[in-house]
Amino acid sequence: EPEVTQTPSHQVTQMGQEVILRCVPISNHLYFYWYRQILGQKVEFLVSFYNNEISEKSEIFDDQFSVERPDGSNFTLKIRSTKLEDSAMYFCASRGGQPVGNSPLHFGNGTRLTVT
């Protein structure tokens, strides 16, 4: 069964450094997402991406964050200058379907980001 893949599985970085989290969504999917889960807390929406642009973003997704689909397969999340509170599990997700289609999200295994 096709799956969403994320790399790396764990990233440790120092405060103030830039990180790029990478994702390869399911190949025929059109909609891409990033979520995060701080340890012990709920899974939270960050951003959705469709047709090469951001379609929606949360309050968490401030100017320090950006997303890109640099080629036909990768989808990346960049955090420009990491803060301690950015430490979390970051999940990439994708889904297929029409713009108003009701298809479920499929999640990757996540990247655990630790900011020291």
Add this chain to the structure above:
Amino acid sequence: EDKVVQSPLSLVVHEGDTVTLNCSYEVTNFRSLLWYKQEKKAPTFLFMLTSSGIEKKSGRLSSILDKKELFSILNITATQTGDSAIYLCAVPSGGTSYGKLTFGQGTILTVHP
């Protein structure tokens, strides 16, 4: 603000027991409710419910939605140790996107042999 509340927060049972997990929601524009199972890593999709009263079933797991009372239940019969996980309930929220999900805090299920 859309809200999803799950109960109980944690549950410990023995193999063979039946469990019922609850999810209540408040959402401005209801489209569907989803259940996910989260083991060590990715939430994996279990069910999507859109209509009241129609049970969805997959093996020992089943789920049903009540749109009048704004809740859903997830039942697991004859539990096994492999059912130990966090079970997440979520609803699409905001605009017309089906992918912006509001999650509940999850129910941690532990099944002892």
